Amino acid sequence: MSSNDVQSPTVAPSSSEMCADTPGWRDTDGDGCEWYQEFDDPGCPLEGNNYAGEMGSAAENCCYCKDPTVSLIHGFVWKRLASI
Numbered sequence: 001m002s003s004n005d006v007q008s009p010t011v012a013p014s015s016s017e018m019c020a021d022t023p024g025w026r027d028t029d030g031d032g033c034e035w036y037q038e039f040d041d042p043g044c045p046l047e048g049n050n051y052a053g054e055m056g057s058a059a060e061n062c063c064y065c066k067d068p069t070v071s072l073i074h075g076f077v078w079k080r081l082a083s084i
Contacts, residue, residue: 021033026053033065036058040058
């Protein structure tokens, strides 16, 4: 593993840096944010703007899709570190 692949928990110093998936959000197929995390790349470049439901798209409602440096692992927000 190179230093570019190291992941570390992020501690957000302000509420503006906090991210939470929109509660109850589903796309037109009934999939939630967890589907995009499992089947799309960080930032959701492949499917994030498709299948917008009544509450909008995954790109608008899922942390994993809003910020390509974020991964949600067991409910914790992790950011990739560019360097150590």
